[in-house]
Amino acid sequence: MRARTRSLQVAILLGGIALWEIAARAANPLLYVPPSAALPALRDLLTLTSYPDLPSHLLLTIQEIVVAYGLAVLAGLGVGFGLGLNRVLGRVYAPILAALYAVPAVVWYPSLMLFFGLDAASKIAFGFLLGFFPITLAVLAGVRQTNPQLVTVARAFGARPHVLFVKVMLPAMLFTLVGGLRTGLALSVIGVIVGEILGSKSGLGSLINHAYGLARTPDYVALVVLALGVVVSTDVAATLLERRAQRWTAE
Template sequence: MRVLWLRLGLLAALLAVWEVAGRAANPLLAVPPSAVLPALRDLLLLRSYPELPASLWLTLREIGAAYMLAVAAGLGCGFMLGMHRLVGRVWGPMLAALYAVPAVVWYPSLMLFFGLEAASKIAFGFLLGFFPITLAVLAGVRQVNPQLVTVAHAYGAGAVTVFRRVMLPSMLFTLVGGLRTGLALCVIGVIVGEILGSKAGIGTLINHAYGLLRTADYVALVLVTLVLVVGSDVLASLLERRAQRWTE
Protein backbone atom coordinates (compact mmCIF):
# COMPACT_ATOMS: atom_id res chain seq x y z
CA MET A 1 0.00 0.00 0.00
CA ARG A 2 2.76 2.38 1.02
CA VAL A 3 4.67 1.30 -2.06
CA LEU A 4 1.72 2.19 -4.25
CA TRP A 5 1.53 5.69 -2.77
CA LEU A 6 5.25 6.17 -3.20
CA ARG A 7 4.97 5.11 -6.83
CA LEU A 8 2.20 7.61 -7.43
CA GLY A 9 4.18 10.22 -5.50
CA LEU A 10 7.20 9.65 -7.70
CA LEU A 11 5.07 10.06 -10.81
CA ALA A 12 3.51 13.24 -9.44
CA ALA A 13 6.94 14.60 -8.54
CA LEU A 14 8.23 13.91 -12.06
CA LEU A 15 5.20 15.62 -13.57
CA ALA A 16 5.72 18.60 -11.26
CA VAL A 17 9.38 18.88 -12.26
CA TRP A 18 8.37 18.64 -15.89
CA GLU A 19 5.75 21.35 -15.36
CA VAL A 20 8.18 23.74 -13.68
CA ALA A 21 11.00 23.04 -16.13
CA GLY A 22 8.64 23.12 -19.09
CA ARG A 23 7.33 26.56 -18.15
CA ALA A 24 10.80 27.94 -17.71
CA ALA A 25 12.16 26.50 -20.96
CA ASN A 26 11.79 27.72 -24.49
CA PRO A 27 8.21 26.75 -25.51
CA LEU A 28 9.53 25.44 -28.82
CA LEU A 29 11.72 22.93 -27.03
CA ALA A 30 9.66 21.86 -24.07
CA VAL A 31 6.03 21.99 -23.08
CA PRO A 32 4.67 21.56 -19.56
CA PRO A 33 1.98 18.91 -18.96
CA SER A 34 -0.60 21.68 -18.55
CA ALA A 35 0.01 22.68 -22.17
CA VAL A 36 -0.11 19.08 -23.38
CA LEU A 37 -3.68 18.54 -22.16
CA PRO A 38 -5.28 21.11 -24.52
CA ALA A 39 -3.16 19.79 -27.36
CA LEU A 40 -4.31 16.27 -26.56
CA ARG A 41 -7.93 17.45 -26.50
CA ASP A 42 -7.53 19.13 -29.89
CA LEU A 43 -5.90 16.03 -31.24
CA LEU A 44 -8.62 13.68 -30.01
CA LEU A 45 -11.36 16.04 -31.25
CA LEU A 46 -9.59 15.91 -34.64
CA ARG A 47 -8.99 19.64 -34.68
CA SER A 48 -5.20 19.65 -35.01
CA TYR A 49 -4.81 16.52 -37.11
CA PRO A 50 -8.07 15.47 -38.82
CA GLU A 51 -6.18 12.64 -40.50
CA LEU A 52 -5.43 10.99 -37.13
CA PRO A 53 -7.96 8.12 -37.47
CA ALA A 54 -6.82 7.31 -41.00
CA SER A 55 -3.16 7.43 -39.91
CA LEU A 56 -3.78 5.21 -36.90
CA TRP A 57 -5.72 2.77 -39.04
CA LEU A 58 -2.89 2.59 -41.57
CA THR A 59 -0.32 2.02 -38.83
CA LEU A 60 -2.51 -0.68 -37.30
CA ARG A 61 -2.87 -2.42 -40.66
CA GLU A 62 0.89 -2.27 -41.18
CA ILE A 63 1.42 -3.81 -37.75
CA GLY A 64 -1.17 -6.49 -38.46
CA ALA A 65 0.40 -7.43 -41.77
CA ALA A 66 3.92 -7.43 -40.35
CA TYR A 67 2.85 -9.56 -37.42
CA MET A 68 0.99 -12.13 -39.50
CA LEU A 69 4.00 -12.53 -41.76
CA ALA A 70 6.36 -12.73 -38.78
CA VAL A 71 4.22 -15.37 -37.04
CA ALA A 72 3.89 -17.48 -40.18
CA ALA A 73 7.56 -17.28 -41.10
CA GLY A 74 8.74 -17.54 -37.49
CA LEU A 75 6.69 -20.65 -36.76
CA GLY A 76 7.66 -22.25 -40.07
CA CYS A 77 11.33 -21.47 -39.72
CA GLY A 78 11.43 -22.33 -36.02
CA PHE A 79 9.81 -25.73 -36.46
CA MET A 80 11.99 -26.52 -39.45
CA LEU A 81 15.14 -25.71 -37.49
CA GLY A 82 13.81 -27.36 -34.35
CA MET A 83 12.64 -30.63 -35.82
CA HIS A 84 15.69 -31.43 -37.91
CA ARG A 85 18.68 -31.70 -35.67
CA LEU A 86 21.34 -31.11 -38.31
CA VAL A 87 19.52 -28.19 -39.93
CA GLY A 88 19.10 -26.67 -36.49
CA ARG A 89 22.72 -27.11 -35.57
CA VAL A 90 23.94 -25.59 -38.82
CA TRP A 91 21.50 -22.73 -39.26
CA GLY A 92 20.52 -22.05 -35.65
CA PRO A 93 23.82 -20.34 -34.70
CA MET A 94 23.81 -18.41 -37.98
CA LEU A 95 20.36 -17.12 -37.17
CA ALA A 96 21.50 -16.17 -33.67
CA ALA A 97 24.49 -14.31 -35.13
CA LEU A 98 22.21 -12.38 -37.48
CA TYR A 99 20.05 -11.53 -34.46
CA ALA A 100 23.14 -9.86 -32.97
CA VAL A 101 23.08 -7.31 -35.78
CA PRO A 102 21.06 -4.20 -34.86
CA ALA A 103 18.04 -4.63 -37.11
CA VAL A 104 18.04 -1.00 -38.18
CA VAL A 105 21.03 -1.64 -40.49
CA TRP A 106 18.61 -3.41 -42.84
CA TYR A 107 16.19 -0.51 -42.95
CA PRO A 108 17.89 1.59 -45.68
CA SER A 109 17.95 -1.47 -47.93
CA LEU A 110 14.27 -2.09 -47.21
CA MET A 111 13.46 1.51 -48.08
CA LEU A 112 15.38 1.11 -51.30
CA PHE A 113 13.50 -2.11 -52.11
CA PHE A 114 10.03 -1.18 -51.04
CA GLY A 115 9.99 2.59 -51.20
CA LEU A 116 8.53 4.98 -48.66
CA GLU A 117 5.06 3.41 -48.66
CA ALA A 118 3.61 0.88 -46.25
CA ALA A 119 5.56 -2.07 -47.68
CA SER A 120 8.91 -1.02 -46.18
CA LYS A 121 7.31 -0.59 -42.73
CA ILE A 122 5.67 -3.99 -42.97
CA ALA A 123 8.98 -5.51 -44.02
CA PHE A 124 10.85 -3.88 -41.14
CA GLY A 125 8.20 -4.83 -38.57
CA PHE A 126 8.31 -8.36 -39.93
CA LEU A 127 12.09 -8.48 -39.64
CA LEU A 128 11.99 -7.39 -36.00
CA GLY A 129 9.18 -9.75 -35.04
CA PHE A 130 10.50 -12.76 -36.93
CA PHE A 131 13.61 -13.42 -34.81
CA PRO A 132 12.11 -13.68 -31.33
CA ILE A 133 9.32 -15.92 -32.62
CA THR A 134 11.73 -18.25 -34.43
CA LEU A 135 14.10 -18.41 -31.48
CA ALA A 136 11.19 -19.06 -29.09
CA VAL A 137 10.00 -21.98 -31.20
CA LEU A 138 13.54 -23.35 -31.28
CA ALA A 139 13.88 -23.04 -27.51
CA GLY A 140 10.41 -24.53 -27.05
CA VAL A 141 11.15 -27.58 -29.15
CA ARG A 142 14.26 -28.19 -27.07
CA GLN A 143 12.16 -28.08 -23.91
CA VAL A 144 10.04 -31.03 -24.96
CA ASN A 145 11.00 -34.04 -22.87
CA PRO A 146 12.03 -36.72 -25.38
CA GLN A 147 10.93 -39.38 -22.90
CA LEU A 148 7.34 -38.15 -23.15
CA VAL A 149 7.52 -38.41 -26.93
CA THR A 150 8.86 -41.96 -26.65
CA VAL A 151 6.12 -42.89 -24.21
CA ALA A 152 3.47 -41.43 -26.52
CA HIS A 153 4.90 -43.36 -29.48
CA ALA A 154 4.94 -46.52 -27.36
CA TYR A 155 1.23 -46.04 -26.73
CA GLY A 156 0.71 -45.91 -30.48
CA ALA A 157 0.29 -42.16 -30.93
CA GLY A 158 0.88 -40.86 -34.46
CA ALA A 159 2.97 -37.82 -35.38
CA VAL A 160 -0.03 -35.46 -35.30
CA THR A 161 -1.19 -36.70 -31.90
CA VAL A 162 2.31 -36.48 -30.50
CA PHE A 163 2.56 -32.92 -31.74
CA ARG A 164 -0.82 -31.89 -30.39
CA ARG A 165 -0.86 -33.78 -27.12
CA VAL A 166 2.80 -33.81 -26.11
CA MET A 167 4.90 -31.21 -27.90
CA LEU A 168 2.53 -28.27 -28.06
CA PRO A 169 1.56 -28.33 -24.36
CA SER A 170 5.19 -28.62 -23.21
CA MET A 171 6.44 -25.76 -25.35
CA LEU A 172 3.39 -23.51 -25.21
CA PHE A 173 4.69 -21.29 -22.44
CA THR A 174 7.89 -20.39 -24.29
CA LEU A 175 6.11 -20.19 -27.62
CA VAL A 176 3.49 -17.75 -26.39
CA GLY A 177 6.19 -15.67 -24.70
CA GLY A 178 7.98 -15.44 -28.05
CA LEU A 179 4.75 -14.49 -29.82
CA ARG A 180 4.24 -11.69 -27.30
CA THR A 181 7.79 -10.35 -27.70
CA GLY A 182 7.34 -10.67 -31.46
CA LEU A 183 4.24 -8.48 -31.40
CA ALA A 184 5.96 -5.84 -29.28
CA LEU A 185 8.87 -5.74 -31.72
CA CYS A 186 6.57 -5.63 -34.76
CA VAL A 187 4.88 -2.56 -33.26
CA ILE A 188 8.24 -0.92 -32.57
CA GLY A 189 9.50 -1.84 -36.05
CA VAL A 190 6.57 -0.23 -37.80
CA ILE A 191 6.79 2.93 -35.69
CA VAL A 192 10.56 3.22 -36.16
CA GLY A 193 10.09 2.69 -39.89
CA GLU A 194 7.47 5.41 -40.06
CA ILE A 195 9.58 7.90 -38.16
CA LEU A 196 12.70 7.21 -40.21
CA GLY A 197 10.88 7.85 -43.44
CA SER A 198 7.27 7.59 -44.56
CA LYS A 199 4.42 9.33 -46.32
CA ALA A 200 1.55 8.30 -44.05
CA GLY A 201 0.83 6.81 -40.66
CA ILE A 202 1.17 7.94 -37.08
CA GLY A 203 4.95 8.29 -37.43
CA THR A 204 4.48 10.73 -40.25
CA LEU A 205 2.23 12.88 -38.07
CA ILE A 206 4.88 12.81 -35.31
CA ASN A 207 7.54 13.90 -37.80
CA HIS A 208 5.26 16.59 -39.11
CA ALA A 209 4.55 18.05 -35.67
CA TYR A 210 8.24 17.91 -34.81
CA GLY A 211 9.28 19.45 -38.12
CA LEU A 212 6.95 22.42 -37.61
CA LEU A 213 8.03 22.72 -33.96
CA ARG A 214 4.46 22.08 -32.83
CA THR A 215 5.90 20.55 -29.70
CA ALA A 216 2.65 20.28 -27.74
CA ASP A 217 1.04 18.40 -30.64
CA TYR A 218 4.13 16.21 -30.86
CA VAL A 219 3.84 15.20 -27.21
CA ALA A 220 0.11 14.55 -27.63
CA LEU A 221 0.79 12.33 -30.65
CA VAL A 222 3.46 10.46 -28.70
CA LEU A 223 0.95 9.82 -25.92
CA VAL A 224 -1.58 8.45 -28.41
CA THR A 225 1.12 6.19 -29.87
CA LEU A 226 2.01 4.98 -26.39
CA VAL A 227 -1.60 3.95 -25.88
CA LEU A 228 -1.29 1.88 -29.04
CA VAL A 229 1.98 0.32 -27.86
CA VAL A 230 0.78 -0.44 -24.35
CA GLY A 231 -2.62 -1.59 -25.59
CA SER A 232 -1.13 -4.14 -27.95
CA ASP A 233 1.06 -5.50 -25.17
CA VAL A 234 -1.84 -5.72 -22.72
CA LEU A 235 -3.82 -7.62 -25.35
CA ALA A 236 -0.89 -9.97 -25.86
CA SER A 237 -0.45 -10.50 -22.13
CA LEU A 238 -4.15 -11.41 -21.78
CA LEU A 239 -3.75 -14.01 -24.52
CA GLU A 240 -0.58 -15.21 -22.82
CA ARG A 241 -2.41 -15.73 -19.54
CA ARG A 242 -5.17 -17.61 -21.32
CA ALA A 243 -2.66 -19.90 -22.96
CA GLN A 244 -1.01 -20.53 -19.60
CA ARG A 245 -4.33 -21.53 -18.07
CA TRP A 246 -4.92 -23.85 -20.97
CA THR A 247 -1.64 -25.69 -20.31
CA GLU A 248 -2.45 -26.17 -16.64
Protein backbone atom coordinates (compact mmCIF):
# COMPACT_ATOMS: atom_id res chain seq x y z
CA MET A 1 0.00 0.00 0.00
CA ARG A 2 2.78 2.34 0.99
CA ALA A 3 4.84 1.48 -2.08
CA ARG A 4 1.79 2.07 -4.23
CA THR A 5 1.21 5.51 -2.71
CA ARG A 6 4.86 6.35 -3.29
CA SER A 7 4.87 5.27 -6.94
CA LEU A 8 1.65 7.20 -7.50
CA GLN A 9 3.23 10.31 -5.99
CA VAL A 10 6.29 9.92 -8.25
CA ALA A 11 4.02 9.43 -11.28
CA ILE A 12 2.08 12.60 -10.43
CA LEU A 13 5.33 14.53 -10.02
CA LEU A 14 6.71 13.30 -13.34
CA GLY A 15 3.40 13.97 -15.06
CA GLY A 16 3.41 17.49 -13.68
CA ILE A 17 6.91 18.11 -14.94
CA ALA A 18 6.01 16.76 -18.37
CA LEU A 19 2.92 19.01 -18.54
CA TRP A 20 5.06 21.93 -17.45
CA GLU A 21 7.57 21.22 -20.24
CA ILE A 22 4.85 20.99 -22.90
CA ALA A 23 3.03 24.11 -21.70
CA ALA A 24 6.21 26.17 -21.38
CA ARG A 25 7.41 25.24 -24.85
CA ALA A 26 4.08 26.16 -26.37
CA ALA A 27 4.14 29.55 -24.60
CA ASN A 28 7.02 31.98 -24.30
CA PRO A 29 9.95 29.94 -22.93
CA LEU A 30 11.56 33.04 -21.46
CA LEU A 31 8.60 33.69 -19.14
CA TYR A 32 7.45 30.10 -18.70
CA VAL A 33 10.74 28.32 -18.07
CA PRO A 34 10.52 24.66 -19.10
CA PRO A 35 12.15 22.04 -16.85
CA SER A 36 14.70 21.35 -19.57
CA ALA A 37 15.97 24.92 -19.05
CA ALA A 38 15.46 24.95 -15.28
CA LEU A 39 17.62 21.87 -14.67
CA PRO A 40 20.84 23.37 -16.10
CA ALA A 41 20.09 26.56 -14.15
CA LEU A 42 19.68 24.51 -11.00
CA ARG A 43 23.00 22.81 -11.73
CA ASP A 44 24.68 26.20 -12.22
CA LEU A 45 23.13 27.38 -8.97
CA LEU A 46 24.29 24.40 -6.97
CA THR A 47 27.80 24.46 -8.49
CA LEU A 48 27.92 28.15 -7.50
CA THR A 49 28.53 29.36 -11.08
CA SER A 50 25.44 31.55 -11.41
CA TYR A 51 25.48 32.90 -7.83
CA PRO A 52 28.92 32.28 -6.27
CA ASP A 53 27.84 33.83 -2.97
CA LEU A 54 24.80 31.53 -2.63
CA PRO A 55 26.09 29.76 0.54
CA SER A 56 26.31 32.99 2.54
CA HIS A 57 22.81 34.03 1.39
CA LEU A 58 21.40 30.63 2.22
CA LEU A 59 23.12 30.62 5.59
CA LEU A 60 21.67 34.05 6.40
CA THR A 61 18.17 32.90 5.49
CA ILE A 62 18.50 29.79 7.64
CA GLN A 63 19.82 31.86 10.53
CA GLU A 64 16.89 34.25 10.19
CA ILE A 65 14.48 31.33 10.17
CA VAL A 66 16.06 29.78 13.25
CA VAL A 67 15.94 33.04 15.21
CA ALA A 68 12.44 33.99 14.03
CA TYR A 69 11.02 30.56 14.79
CA GLY A 70 12.86 30.26 18.09
CA LEU A 71 11.40 33.57 19.25
CA ALA A 72 7.95 32.62 17.94
CA VAL A 73 8.05 29.36 19.92
CA LEU A 74 9.19 31.06 23.13
CA ALA A 75 6.69 33.89 22.86
CA GLY A 76 3.90 31.61 21.62
CA LEU A 77 4.32 29.16 24.51
CA GLY A 78 4.65 31.99 27.02
CA VAL A 79 1.67 34.00 25.84
CA GLY A 80 -0.42 30.90 25.13
CA PHE A 81 0.07 29.41 28.57
CA GLY A 82 -0.22 32.81 30.22
CA LEU A 83 -3.58 33.44 28.63
CA GLY A 84 -4.71 29.83 28.85
CA LEU A 85 -4.01 29.38 32.54
CA ASN A 86 -5.21 32.83 33.61
CA ARG A 87 -8.93 32.93 32.96
CA VAL A 88 -9.34 36.71 33.13
CA LEU A 89 -6.39 37.48 30.84
CA GLY A 90 -7.56 34.78 28.46
CA ARG A 91 -11.05 36.21 28.22
CA VAL A 92 -9.66 39.69 27.52
CA TYR A 93 -6.91 38.86 25.05
CA ALA A 94 -7.89 35.66 23.23
CA PRO A 95 -10.49 37.33 20.96
CA ILE A 96 -8.02 40.11 20.14
CA LEU A 97 -5.40 37.53 19.18
CA ALA A 98 -7.83 35.63 17.01
CA ALA A 99 -8.86 38.86 15.27
CA LEU A 100 -5.23 39.85 14.65
CA TYR A 101 -4.51 36.37 13.27
CA ALA A 102 -7.28 36.90 10.71
CA VAL A 103 -5.58 40.05 9.34
CA PRO A 104 -3.36 39.23 6.33
CA ALA A 105 0.03 39.50 8.02
CA VAL A 106 1.73 41.04 5.00
CA VAL A 107 0.04 44.39 5.78
CA TRP A 108 2.38 44.70 8.77
CA TYR A 109 5.50 44.24 6.74
CA PRO A 110 6.05 47.88 5.62
CA SER A 111 5.88 49.06 9.21
CA LEU A 112 8.27 46.28 10.27
CA MET A 113 10.77 47.54 7.69
CA LEU A 114 10.34 51.05 9.09
CA PHE A 115 10.95 49.81 12.61
CA PHE A 116 13.68 47.27 11.96
CA GLY A 117 15.35 48.49 8.79
CA LEU A 118 16.12 46.61 5.60
CA ASP A 119 18.49 44.06 7.14
CA ALA A 120 17.88 40.75 8.84
CA ALA A 121 15.96 42.21 11.79
CA SER A 122 12.84 43.02 9.78
CA LYS A 123 12.83 39.53 8.20
CA ILE A 124 13.16 37.95 11.61
CA ALA A 125 10.36 40.16 12.89
CA PHE A 126 8.10 39.13 10.03
CA GLY A 127 8.92 35.43 10.38
CA PHE A 128 8.29 35.76 14.10
CA LEU A 129 4.97 37.50 13.58
CA LEU A 130 3.73 34.81 11.21
CA GLY A 131 4.88 31.93 13.41
CA PHE A 132 3.72 33.43 16.71
CA PHE A 133 -0.05 33.36 16.13
CA PRO A 134 -0.64 29.71 15.25
CA ILE A 135 1.59 28.60 18.14
CA THR A 136 -0.14 30.85 20.66
CA LEU A 137 -3.62 29.87 19.50
CA ALA A 138 -2.71 26.16 19.54
CA VAL A 139 -1.44 26.44 23.13
CA LEU A 140 -4.62 28.28 24.13
CA ALA A 141 -6.80 25.63 22.50
CA GLY A 142 -4.69 22.88 24.08
CA VAL A 143 -4.98 24.30 27.57
CA ARG A 144 -8.74 24.65 27.14
CA GLN A 145 -9.26 21.13 25.90
CA THR A 146 -7.30 19.53 28.74
CA ASN A 147 -9.83 17.53 30.75
CA PRO A 148 -10.12 19.36 34.10
CA GLN A 149 -10.77 16.04 35.84
CA LEU A 150 -7.21 14.95 35.00
CA VAL A 151 -5.92 18.10 36.67
CA THR A 152 -8.05 17.41 39.76
CA VAL A 153 -6.78 13.83 39.94
CA ALA A 154 -3.16 14.91 39.61
CA ARG A 155 -3.63 17.53 42.32
CA ALA A 156 -5.20 14.94 44.61
CA PHE A 157 -2.08 12.83 44.13
CA GLY A 158 0.04 15.76 45.20
CA ALA A 159 1.17 17.15 41.83
CA ARG A 160 2.74 20.60 42.19
CA PRO A 161 2.24 23.11 39.35
CA HIS A 162 5.39 22.19 37.43
CA VAL A 163 4.65 18.46 37.71
CA LEU A 164 1.07 19.14 36.65
CA PHE A 165 2.43 20.93 33.63
CA VAL A 166 4.89 18.25 32.55
CA LYS A 167 2.89 15.13 33.42
CA VAL A 168 -0.65 16.27 32.64
CA MET A 169 -0.97 19.47 30.62
CA LEU A 170 1.74 18.79 28.05
CA PRO A 171 0.78 15.19 27.23
CA ALA A 172 -2.93 16.08 27.20
CA MET A 173 -2.44 18.83 24.65
CA LEU A 174 0.48 17.35 22.75
CA PHE A 175 -1.26 16.82 19.43
CA THR A 176 -2.72 20.30 19.31
CA LEU A 177 0.58 21.77 20.45
CA VAL A 178 2.70 19.91 17.91
CA GLY A 179 0.22 20.86 15.18
CA GLY A 180 0.59 24.51 16.14
CA LEU A 181 4.37 24.27 16.28
CA ARG A 182 4.41 22.78 12.79
CA THR A 183 2.14 25.41 11.31
CA GLY A 184 4.22 28.04 13.08
CA LEU A 185 7.41 26.69 11.53
CA ALA A 186 5.98 26.70 8.02
CA LEU A 187 4.73 30.26 8.49
CA SER A 188 8.02 31.48 9.99
CA VAL A 189 9.87 30.14 6.95
CA ILE A 190 7.38 31.83 4.64
CA GLY A 191 7.67 35.07 6.62
CA VAL A 192 11.44 35.20 6.34
CA ILE A 193 11.57 34.38 2.63
CA VAL A 194 8.70 36.72 1.72
CA GLY A 195 10.37 39.43 3.78
CA GLU A 196 13.55 38.97 1.81
CA ILE A 197 11.72 39.07 -1.50
CA LEU A 198 9.85 42.24 -0.57
CA GLY A 199 13.01 44.11 0.24
CA SER A 200 16.53 43.13 1.17
CA LYS A 201 20.07 42.97 -0.13
CA SER A 202 20.90 39.48 1.07
CA GLY A 203 19.31 36.13 1.71
CA LEU A 204 17.63 33.57 -0.54
CA GLY A 205 14.63 35.84 -1.10
CA SER A 206 16.83 38.70 -2.30
CA LEU A 207 18.45 36.39 -4.86
CA ILE A 208 15.01 35.37 -6.06
CA ASN A 209 14.11 39.03 -6.40
CA HIS A 210 17.37 39.73 -8.19
CA ALA A 211 16.98 36.92 -10.74
CA TYR A 212 13.38 37.89 -11.32
CA GLY A 213 14.24 41.58 -11.71
CA LEU A 214 16.90 40.86 -14.33
CA ALA A 215 14.57 38.48 -16.17
CA ARG A 216 17.00 35.62 -15.45
CA THR A 217 13.98 33.35 -15.30
CA PRO A 218 15.79 29.98 -15.37
CA ASP A 219 17.89 31.13 -12.38
CA TYR A 220 14.73 32.38 -10.76
CA VAL A 221 13.07 28.99 -11.14
CA ALA A 222 16.17 27.24 -9.82
CA LEU A 223 16.14 29.49 -6.73
CA VAL A 224 12.45 28.80 -6.16
CA VAL A 225 13.19 25.07 -6.28
CA LEU A 226 15.93 25.62 -3.70
CA ALA A 227 13.51 27.61 -1.49
CA LEU A 228 11.05 24.73 -1.82
CA GLY A 229 13.84 22.42 -0.68
CA VAL A 230 14.34 24.55 2.45
CA VAL A 231 10.61 24.52 3.25
CA VAL A 232 10.24 20.79 2.61
CA SER A 233 13.27 19.91 4.74
CA THR A 234 11.99 21.97 7.70
CA ASP A 235 8.65 20.21 7.33
CA VAL A 236 10.38 16.82 7.30
CA ALA A 237 12.28 17.83 10.43
CA ALA A 238 8.97 18.83 12.04
CA THR A 239 7.44 15.47 11.12
CA LEU A 240 10.35 13.64 12.73
CA LEU A 241 9.92 15.73 15.87
CA GLU A 242 6.21 14.97 15.88
CA ARG A 243 6.90 11.22 15.79
CA ARG A 244 9.39 11.68 18.60
CA ALA A 245 6.75 13.48 20.65
CA GLN A 246 4.23 10.72 20.03
CA ARG A 247 6.66 8.10 21.22
CA TRP A 248 7.43 10.23 24.24
CA THR A 249 3.77 10.41 25.31
CA ALA A 250 3.36 6.71 24.69
CA GLU A 251 6.13 5.97 27.17
